[in-house]
Amino acid sequence: MLSRFLTPLSIGLLRFMALLPYGLVARLGDALGWLLYQVPSSRKRIVHINLKLCFPEWDEAQRERVAGQHFRHAIRSYVERSVQWFGSARTLDKIVIVDSEIDLEDPDLPPTILLGFHFVAIELASISINRALKRRCGSLYQPLSNKALDEVAVEARARFDAEMVPKSFSARAVIRMLRDRQPVMLGADMDYGPRNSAFVPFFGVPACTLTSTARLAATAPAQVLPFIGEVLPNYKGYRLKVFAPWKDYPTGDDVADARRMNAFLEEQVRTMPEQYYWVHKRFKTRPPGEQGFY
Template identity: 30%
Template structure:
């Protein structure tokens, strides 16, 4: 199969066997082991480990506490600490199950989903237009992309490479488990636009702070946030429709709960700032409903507008 030069190359490189990668190979072996551990045991272990992880992960938890204080000022400190613990538990539950797509069968993976709103995806697909799946950074975000690809939709997405070459290879190989194409964010939007015009659909996570350059400062949970206005631009260039979605880990189910919402109507409009704000409002509504599943450890408010120069994170 032809390899798109802009896409992440998932072919195996013999350099991945170098001794410097052996600790990562050990980590992948543990992922394989946990993939075969019964779900209820994994989830119970995550609940046991979460309080210790909160105590040890001081810097990430400091970021998370800042985010929670910004987004949920009405909650008491005790309530935010309880939310942080629940968030860490969800993160560990997802991490311990992260090897399932690679080391277990397709049937095993797909049996772990409970999906609502798939009819909205079918309606969007029937329109003949490409679909942009609008998805915030939830702990189980990779599993959301895998589910969509497993339904036979031609998918593409963007990601940041991580410094660990072996883990980068593993995670992107897994992201292509059911097909689809993964692009490094540094490749820009050109390959995404090309794919959308060729009948692909785009799995898009737009909520990170990528700096003030090229961003608009629009509200998110009442605080001005640097937000890339790429979504309305992509829609105008490709005639794509936007289907919001969210994935949460349900420890009662022992699997993933995915909700798809109806495609956005009258989007984009005439004003790019209004369209970008509408995107943030949709993400805000999703996060407010599933606050324990959001990646609060990312610096969403790192960039500040000129009239609000105060530091957000220590």
């Protein structure tokens, strides 16, 4: 019953905040994140568990510092949905720097899987790479449990000509789009359970990792183009970083390909550990017989 009132109120607030200067919205989100970090919560606990697992060499002071920074980034990312979902193309142009190792406007771009990673700026990065390619892209998404909010999110994410595809209907749709030379965005660095997954190391910890990216790339066939979003310091906006396509991928060995993906992600996380999505239970699914962390 409460959500019937809170959902439209939240959406209305986001629409209103999209009219405010980006710097002000970013500062408000940062302040809210700092405030919420002072309160004990399950998400705060998850962040600390993940950081302790992935960075055992850090002392408590460093983990506490990065955890606090991350919480501020995570909460800020939700507040900045206002700009990301409802901001104009002109506004986005002002706050996004595109740094690409390839020509994104190449008319001869081969079938391409756009592999995104869950840094706090993934929402903006996905919208921005769609715009930078200047062509219709497919985008796989996990539907939100709140149907009213999910409808708004899908509409907002699709407004720059993205074709939104629920993950439950993904395989055939992805193959169809790739064979039509339509780039497809997807993320594979979350714990989606043991189906179509393998346990491979992520910062030395066995992590349930999807193997479907390599199989889709082999079936299409398609190149895999990794991209990440970075929040710039001093409330200056974002950087969309697009890397060169992976060479010799896939190999036909699902486990080896999943290891490569996680190794690549580790390299990127080390450059800005406070911005990876540590509030997610990355190690929720454990190998048979192994005790859970959370």
